[in-house]
Amino acid sequence: MKILHAKLLLGSMLITLSINPIALNAQGCVAIRHFSSCVGNSLENNLLGNGDLQIGMNYRYFKSFRHFRGTEEESDRVTNNTEVINHSHAWDFFLTYGISDRFYTSITIPTVIxxxxxxxxxxxxxxxSTFSRGLADIRAGVGYWLLDPIKHSGGNMAVGIGIKLPTGNYNATDIFYNVGPEGSPEVRPVDQSIQPGDGGFGLTVDFQFYKKMTTGLFAYGGGFYLLNPRETNGIRTFRETLSPLLENEAIMAVPDQYSVRTGLSYSLSNALSTSLGARFDAVPVKDLIGGNEGFRRPGNVLSIEPGLAYFLHNLTLNLNVPFAVRRDRPQSVTDRQTEISTGTPRNGDAAFADYLINFGISYRFTKSKTMEIDPSLMDTFN
Structure with missing residues (x-):
């Protein structure tokens, strides 16, 4: 029976799933927060032994500019040069620690430009243009694999719970031109979509799973839901200055968010794997807990997500590029209120991206111990 370093072996197995923990990727103005589950949804990063430590960074970029009202694109916005363009850069620095072979804990410190x-x-x-930068909302949490990862290398599921702290500035300001007295510039809060924080304490629940289909081929999946009980954060949007009909959108909301994903991953070699999956990311119209007043841009995106991962000893590199195939900006609570009060149909719009770039790098520090692995499980790691 071969003696193998347990965590090196497990890392080799799960890197075939190459799941990047950067999400929520609701692609544009709708995704007001570059957010992921508090314990991440990366299988490889979360499969740790007792005393193992994983550190890393995940980078995300997107450009949102295509406007949708419902599922219909308003292509004339780009043609007429009236589109809103967001450029979003986010760096999530994370640390995950293996409390045991099944329990793990993680903290993520995000920064944005x-x-x-x-x-x-x-x-x-x-x-x-307006700009924002700085620390975003820090997340921390714990997770648990339901089955022993060593004995059940062909498939497993983890569940997690965490908190989101309102550490990011949710009242970032910049200069807006031609809006003050006699067309003078004025300092105002930037749009909700580029605020580094949302101003609320949040709770997340998440899950993730993998299942071996055949040698080198795995099915994977996972998701999270962020509950934001706070209704509004008190920050003025100035939308009511655009039209008296937008009085009910004068203050920013603190909305829930969620994401789910699933797909297949195939190991091309001991060091390289590729994946293809689908993901659905959303800001819901209504929260599960708390009220629904204030301004939010609800929306959802269905994406096809190809990925590539590279593993060298304890170093992991992965790249995922979700491409949007369906974008939807549904009617919000405030849209519905305005429609009822005026008798005129109303559905606000939002700008979405065509694709995102997600890149991650991580390194695992393992304890200097070995354990025996049943030879019948060896093909799982190839």
């Missing part, structure tokens, strides 16, 4: 270009926020006469 965002830019937003628009006409309507600057008097509608000229295009200008």
């Amino acid at each position: 965002n830019a937003r270009s628009s006409l309507y926020e600057h008097g509608r006469e000229e295009r200008n």
Whole structure:
């Protein structure tokens, strides 16, 4: 019977799943927070032995510019140069520690740089940009594998719970032009979509699973839900200055978010794997807990997500690029309120991206111990 370093072996197995923990990727103005589950949804990063430590960084970028109202694209916005353009960069620095072979805990410290270009926020006469940067909302949590990872290497499921802290600035400001007295510039809070934080304490629940289908081929899946009980954060949007009908959207909401994903991953070699899956990311119209007043852009995105991962000893690199195939900006609570009060149909719009770039790098520090692995399980790791 071969003697193998247990965590090196487990890392080799799960890297075939190459699941990047950066999400929620609801692609644009709808995704007001570059957010992931508190314990991440990366199988490989969470499969740790007692005393193992994983550190890493995940980077995400997208450009949102395609406007949707419901599932219909308003292509004239780009043609007429009236589209809103968001450039979003996020770096999540994380640390995960194996409390035991089945329990793990993790903390994620996110930072962001965002830019937003628009006409309507600057008097509608000229295009200008606003910016935000800095620390976002820190997340921490714990997870548990339901089965022993060594004995059940062909399939397993983990569940987790965590908290989101309101550490990010949710009142970031910049200069808006042509909006003050006599068209003067004025300092105001930037749009909800580029605020580094949302101002609420949150609770997340998550799950993740993998299942061996045949040698080298795995099915994977997972998801999380963020509950944000706080209804509004008190920050003014200034939307009511655009129209009296938007009075009910004068204050920013603190909405829930969720994401689910599933797919297949295939090991090309001991060091390289590829994956293809689908994901669904959303900001819901209504929260599970708390009220639903204030301004939010609800929306959801269905994406096809190819991925590639590389594993060398304890170093992991992965790249995932979700491509949007369906985008939807449903009617919000405030849209419905306005429709009822005016008798005129109303459904706000939102800008979405065509794709995202998710890149991750991590390194695992393992304890200097070995354990015996049943030879019948060896093909699982190839």
